[in-house]
Amino acid sequence: MGVVIDQNKCRGCRKCINICPGNIIRINDSGKAYLKRKEDCWSCVSCVKECPVSAIELKLSPEIGGQGGRMSLKTDGNVTEWTITRGNGDKKVIITDTAEANNY
Template identity: 35%
Template sequence: MSVVFEPSLCVSCGRCASVCPGTLLEAGDGRPARILFPDDCWGCASCLKACPRRAVRLTLPPALGGLGGLLSCGREGGRLVWRLERPGREPADFPGDPEGEGGY
């Protein structure tokens, strides 16, 4: 378990496959993207940040304490906006930092 693709959202742009540091994804030629080697995924979320349509989501396996939620990532004005989707709940958006602000 690692990243989950939603074929209905995928526009087959191939960005996810072009950035994957493990060469694990297949995309393009009009077919929706998919992960060829799900067990090899590192969980780095590079594909989430590359996807223009939130068509790929990260999930944490139960063996690692995951509760079934899905994390996706979009960009608004150069800033990353993360989204948590949980079964039966409204999605919750979580904006990333404005530039140079941290506070942790």
């Protein structure tokens, strides 16, 4: 699977760099984050959760039914907004609230 970083959205805050357990994200000369060694990403999603501007998306592989889609998320307190973008561009948004976790 792996992740992709949208250079247009990235603000260069370095939060993804600090959280990545594989130490594989770097900042380029334009102050934007990029994956130095894509093959070493094991899709732990830590950087996807950490990015404050949803610039990082998890690639959803065919093996899990993703069919070329991508997933990003935005967290505000207990509430997380998950955005799934399908291969054809259609979007689906799922909202979860950890305060209501026992209801899922």
